Amino acid sequence: MPRSRQFDEDAVVDAAIAEFTEHGYTGTDAVGLCERAGIARSSFYSTFTSKDALFERALARYTGRGAGEREELVASRDPAPVVLRRRFADALGDQCARDDRLGCLSVNTAVELGRSMVGVTALLDADRSAWIDAYARILARGRDEGDIRPDVDPHAFGPLVHTTLAGLRVAARVATPDEVRAQLDAFLSALSTEAGREALAAVPACPVEQVRG
Template sequence: MGRKKTFDEQTVIKDAIAVFSEHGYTGTDVGLVCERANIGRSSFYNTFDSLDALFLRALREYTGSGTSLREELRTGTAPAPTLIMHRLGGELAKQCEDDKRIGCLSANTAAELGRDVDAVCTILDPDRRAWLETYSIVLERGQVEGHIRPDVDTKVHAELIHSVLAGLRIAARVMPADNVQAQANAFIEALCTPEGITALHNHTAPHTYDGRAPGHLISTEGSAQ
């Protein structure tokens, strides 16, 4: 009769996400995960079979957490530039508040592995497409509202938003926080009409990011909920 599991599987996956984010796929071994999760090797292999299996599961779990964030962007009532700033600024502020500045597992994995591992691509590709669709919807709505420049190609710039965030996440591992945020601000303002810039500054209060979720803002007057 097998032993009863004495640890929470989801907690181990959460710990694994942190370890893979910090050390990368190639820099992580079973010992690092077991030490972080405080479990034995036998428990690890009985539950997850292999480090590769855990990595793919952790990556799926991590990308899956973006579903609710995309829904917030799609349904948000704040001006489009503000929603984009909440996404970029919130993610980067959260990362810069972390002493290790580990950043994003998806971005780190893409930078490390590229398209070399098919199983990884089958996870990251749909996630990327979902984000691009969401950014495109927000940009199109911003054009209708007069806050995003009419000459902006929403599909191309949706890809650019995704790329800029990924790049700044990598840069934020070593760059001063103020520099990271300044670049995010400059990028978003370049998408805006004059009215959009006004709306952005009216709705984005300084230092309102908290640690409850990536891109989540503490409720302030005039800010997105």
């Protein structure tokens, strides 16, 4: 395949991520995708064959972007509650900063489609498992270091951290930034020991401040 063709495909996939995030799977059609990507419908079908195929490629690229962030979060030596707040605040801050509050393609897709498409479900399951494992590792370190409550089971609470962020992303579609921040602070405080809460209080410049109006 010529190098320029590959670059064109990458641009189309990025355009598809934006289009599917804005309109959802059912609200997006080939016409809108082609207009956004600036390609002819014949090129669309010859390259991607169908909307479903492009949707899976877009979702795979979108979820793949989280790998580097997970590595950085797990490798961080900051107190675990601070690391978790950074993860939440980066995601929610970006969303709250947008006028449209569109949020996360993965969460939006899960809400819209559930487990109705096999390929999409496989991508979402893999992404969810990777994030849960990262959260569990962060919680385990935090428990060992005394910042996370000793009764917090990382294997049980890793999924809860993931679900809480997903829920806050949905809530952020309509809630005020102050409401989102209050829920985030309450959740992290409930997970933390006194030392963990002190660590949170000691970093007022944490990216949680990005959750703004």
